[in-house]
Amino acid sequence: MQKRDLVDTVLAQWHKERPDIDPAPMAVMGRLIRTDAIFSKELHTVFSRFGLNGGEFDxxxxxRRSGKPYTLTPNQLLxxxxxxxxxMTNRIDKLxxxxxxxxxxDPNDRRGVMVAITEQGLTLIDEVISEHVAKGEELLSPLAPEERAQLAGLLKKLLIHFNH
Known part of the structure; x- marks a missing residue:
């Protein structure tokens, strides 16, 4: 028998108090919201060890993932x-x-600028991304590889529906 979580309790309460509605969507929404809170807290811990917040990491x-020369316009970042x-200006200022x-x-626009990662920034993000991936492995460890793939596909389907 599978363990119960807080969302199961919430659903049971709604079934009892409002039998006229089907709270089934709350099962997904509630668990996504709770999972986001847990993941955000755990990732914040990783980023803060390196003196960053989530926005600066992003x-x-x-x-970094844009490839050499690791340079983009503020509009591309936006x-x-x-x-x-x-x-965006605030994040760039802090970094x-x-x-x-x-x-x-910007060599192609006299009024424009290019944002480039420094050697220090490159070294830092390479270290942080390794920790980020390790934390992701830890957070997803209860799921088998095929379950991870299925969940990723289902979430992708939702996001595509909402054009995100």
């Missing part, structure tokens, strides 16, 4: 991270103050 990781321009990125003139 910028560095985006620059599109990838789905942020407002003010939020620049930490010596992890630089702003350089």
């Amino acid at each position: 910028v560095l990781a985006t620059l 599109q990838t991270l789905m942020l407002t321009s003010g939020s 620049e103050n930490k010596g992890l990125v630089t702003r350089n003139p």
Whole structure:
């Protein structure tokens, strides 16, 4: 018999108090929300050990995975991270103050800038991403590889439906 969780209790309470509704969607939504909270807390712990927050990690990781020369325009970062321009400017400012990125003139646009990861930033993100992946392995350890693939596919289907 499978163990019960808090969401099972919530569903049972709704069945009892409101038998006229089917709270089945809450099973997925409640577990996604609770899982997000757990994962966010665990990943925050990883990022904070390196003096970063999740947003700063996202910028560095985006620059790193873009490939050499690890340089993007602020607009390219905005599109990838789905942020407002003010939020992006704030993140870039913080990373620049930490010596992890630089702003350089855009050779194709006299008014534009390019955001580039520094050697220090590259070294840091390579270390952080290893810890990030290890934490992901730990968090997903209750699931078999085929269960992970199935869950990833189902979540992808939901996100595609909502154009995210």
